[in-house]
Amino acid sequence: MSTADVVSPVTAPGEHHAHSGDGHDHGHGHQPHLAHHFESYEQQFDAGKLGIWLFLVTEVLFFSGLFCAYVVFRVLYPELFAFGHLFLNKELGAINTVVLLVSSLTMALAVRAAQLGQRQVLISMLVVTIACAFVFMGIKYVEYTTKFREGLFPARYFAPTPEALLHAAHMIHDAQSHGAAGHAAGDGAHDEHAADTSHGHDAKAGDHAHEEVNKNGLTAAEQAMVDSVKVPANAGLFFSIYYCLTGLHGIHIIAGIAAISWILVRSIKGHFTPLYFGPVEYVGLYWHLVDLIWIYLFPLLYLIH
């Protein structure tokens, strides 16, 4: 740094590189968190905001590939989707939707608190948001492990267990017996009762304890029901798409948790002021996008006929 003390006319006093590296740290002295190459907080905020919006654009296009695969296969092979969705748990999906919506609200409140300089509110809102994210991931974990147990893997390893098929058979059966007349057998139609009755089947071991079971652990009647289920060719494709979409979304939730935690630490340190709250807003925007994507995923995957 032999030349560093020679103040060149290039840099205005007080803007000079007193810090490490080559002076790109916040050199504005009395203006904390204003980077040296920006003229004002507003310019810095605008740059950051435009940056984060562009980043969201890349996220949208990133996901668009998966949505594209979804749309193509759904249009060409609707039966895969009608079949596959029988195995998804609508209640858990709905709960997760609400969880994410709550977290979106708290995130919006957190941004508001940051703008107004209400540090306590900001901190608590961020904590709630992170908590929601964890709840979401917990529920996803339950869903995934259930699927794995039932042999519902991506295409190459797709091998539903008899229990899983029995469950599907019941859903199809319920749908038909409830008079969804317009639906052909096996296309997976069901109405709202299907969900209620399906709880019962989980307890099948109790109901049918006295009956003889075959090697699949099923009674003759159950086996007949399982056999009646027509598994469409390549049914695993639905699960491939399901795992890709929800998996990538899950990774974004995890990234979100990391980002919000970082914001939380900084707000505890008291970095944010009504002049400088950009990072909270940027992370908030990201978080809302993650929520937005789920808003589409939920009906697309869980609520199909």
Place this chain on the structure above:
Amino acid sequence: MWLSKFAVSFVPAQLTSSYWLPEPNSTFAPEVDGLFMFIFWLSVFFFVLIVGLGTYFALKYRRVGTTEVVAPSASHNTALEATWSLIPTALIFVIFGWGFVGVVDMRTPPENAYEVQVNAKKWAWNFTYPGGLPDSDLHLPVDQPTILTMTSDDVIHSLFIPAFRAKMDVVPGRYNKLWFHPTKTGENVLFCTEYCGREHSGMNRKVFVYEAGGVEKKLAEIQETIDKMDPAELGKITFEKSGCIQCHSIDGSKKVGPSFLGLFGTTHDITTGEKITVDENYIRESILEPMAKIAAGYNPQMPSYKGQLREKQIEGLIAYIKSLKNSSSK
């Protein structure tokens, strides 16, 4: 038309379609060549214009010394700019339209065509003729349209016959159709033009075009030779023409699959840990159901030849493999 013929008589050979393009042996060829040469001349025109003007300006207005008083001249001229945007615009409509007409023809197979089933695999072609006879070369009648219905067993290949200006990818899991109308008897090359791995550049065969009735005669002839031929010799030909040679050597070296040298009669492990002895039945099974037993140390990469080899050929292959004994010198 006559104008272009007239013009062509003045230009050097390098500027004619017979220099640039292979022999035109199908009905598509004149169509494609016409458009090719049209774009060619258009390009020559624009190229000469651009490079000519560029050179002229560069020389005429070259800087001498450091004198550099440049009389200010217009820095834009909307009319001029519109002109050089609109002329190319008009021209691309012509090119597009012409190409479109050509492709509509290529994509509309006629009714009464000669039909051949094509099966591609790493790295061999198999053509199945009406009546179910397979061969690894393409035999076609002249002056009659042919439709190829093509599929692949493994990766994407592409069937290209330069003299016919015909090309279509051969994609696993679907039938792609390609049709053309040969106009000249004789021999043409056929290439695989979609990259498909190690022997991609070796995946070429011949296309033979015959007078009416010639194909039937040729196929019967092939059948007859097969019937008459010494099995081991037939086996050798099949080995070379049906693609076995791409993966199996006969000199003991290991390629994708085991070498055939001294293979017959040996006993070795398969991936399940069992032992097998290479006998007639095992070879037959290897050819028809290669996935049934996989030789230890190899990947299950061999495609099935079910329906693509005649019974005689399978027998021939067995005889041929039998004949490849380890010579005493090794």
Place this chain on the structure above:
Amino acid sequence: MATIVENPSLTGGSPGAEPVVDNYLTFTRGWKSWAFTLDHKRIGVMYLCATLGAFFVGGVMALLLRSELFFPGKQFLSPDMYNHMFTLHGAVMTFLFIIPGIPAAQGNFVLPIMLGAKDVAFPRMNLGSFYLWVFGAIYLVAAIIFGGLDTGWTFYTPYSTTTNTSVILATTGVFILGFSSIFTGLNFIVTIHTMRPPGMTWFRMPLFLWATYATAIIQVLATPVLGITLLLLIAERAVGIGIFQPELGGDPVLFQHFFWFYSHPAVYIMILPAMGVISELISTFSRKHIFGYRFVAYSSIAIALLGFLVWGHHMFTSGQSAVSATMFSFLTFSVSIPSAIKVFNWLATMYKGSISFATPMVYALSFIFLFSIGGLTGLFLGALSVDIHLHDTYFVVAHFHYVMMGGTLIAFLGGLTYWWPKMTGRMYDEFSSQMAAIGVFIGFNLTFFPQFVMGARGMPRRYADYLPEYEFYHQLSTIGAFVLGVALVAAVGILVRSLWTGPKAPANPWGSATLEWQCSSPPPHDNFATTPEVGDPYAVESVKWSDSERGYVKNPSYVPSKDH
């Protein structure tokens, strides 16, 4: 580099600008000051070294390919080795060299200065982008070491899902490189939108900035799709999701659609910045205002946007439906119009100029020559029925080398020789580098022109071996490649040599009016001592030659015209 830094003459300030004590090279010392720098100029220089390195690696591979093809039959590369070689040549050249080449290396250096800003909007992200490049490169190299890669740079399924080479490593590398490219693009868009100083309106921006802006749009919109495509490919290989696998119900042609949705726009990522460089060069070395500024500026944006709609022209023979093929063919031609506009405007700029044949201009002129051939042969490929014949032959190989190498690489060299004095503070030897430029031109044409002929005659690409009828053309091409290699090594060698022997560069050696020539050579750490005076970037009459400075200085008698 140490020599420059220690040279006392450099700190004496460069003529033509206020005396400046330190410049960005001498500002801080030690390898850490480079490795952790946030200065866009240093990041640009690091990018420059890195991409040039990648170019040489790719070039050596190309020479190996060409040597193997000198005779038909096997020479010294087994077919497998040949396949690895062209795949890596293609992948290294596209992902490591040409995509970051002009924007990330030269763009990083000059963009903020041209704009009159102190830095890009997100300096940390800029450095991050460079390190992502490094990681991506490491992955690609790792792929070479652990099993190689033989899929072609296009990674078509199901070949790429079944081959036993290290596809996952390589695609991970490309995935990372994609993010590097996105970060650069994002940074540039934000910088151009929010960092312009007073007076720098959109229509006072140099055309190079318009071009990088248009490029950045593509980088941001298209690259994520490549990202997801590669992730799906990785998942396909790792767990068999089946989306691209026919035997699991998937569709390999879908992969091609995904791939080209990125990779066609990517070819405009390659050419747009090159066109931007050429616009600067032509105007400067003709000492004339660029002709039709607005048309040239808008045409960059038009190319960027239209470029998104034509990807299907790589798939005319894939089994794509006739209707979509028609649509894509039509849209393909639409891109030629803005390209034509640029070419004609460059010519008109030369009209009545005062044309100097300094090295950058030699490159610019050969760009016009070569890009015209490359672009015009694109018309053959865009025409439906003709492409059926030409697809996957050497005609395509020749086409894309004419646009990528004859276009982008030549412009890259043009830009390098143009900004070299600014970057290093040194002038290189003019005559020898002109000769090298001419050598590159000759070698290039000898290499790739014969490929048009053999391609049209049916020679397929990606062939380790060929029929004897094509031998003559292959031999011409191989000889050309070696001429080209020698000339390129000379061209770069001459520049490197100037670091030690070159005379000190003036602030404005060429007489350009864009802002980067207002600051000293090399520029100070913060780019500008005072807020630069923003005027018409092509008012070349605003500077005049000064014998004492051996460069151009402000022209006192210049009065800005109302026109611009």
Place this chain on the structure above:
Amino acid sequence: MTAATIDHTGHGHDAHGHDGHAHHGHGHYPGVPSYSHIMPLWILFAVFASLIALTALTVALSGVALGTAEIFVSMGIATIKALLVAVYFMHMRHDKPLNVLICTFSLVFVALFIGLLLFDSMEYYPNIAARTYVEMLDKAK
């Protein structure tokens, strides 16, 4: 050299101008800079309530047989929800037109991507179906 000189920032302030209600900017919250728009609490909660209500609605509707209309109804509801989140939670309503434009733009490209690709897949699908059918027959043999 302030950012206000940058041409598009001007529009951002215009947007504030159109905005009917008074809950923003300096007026209500002293010390809050002009580039910071504060969302009133009642809007945030109202939006949240609507989101929950719409979620309940889609879940309920998924039990009703709507036939082909189903996909449009559920996507329609999802889009309303998405708009609510974007416009209020993400402050799009008070954002610079440029940022809104960029978003719209990205959606246009997504639509082109999916649209053109889907179109082609549907067109060539018969080639796949024919092959699948033959494979099925082969397996049955």
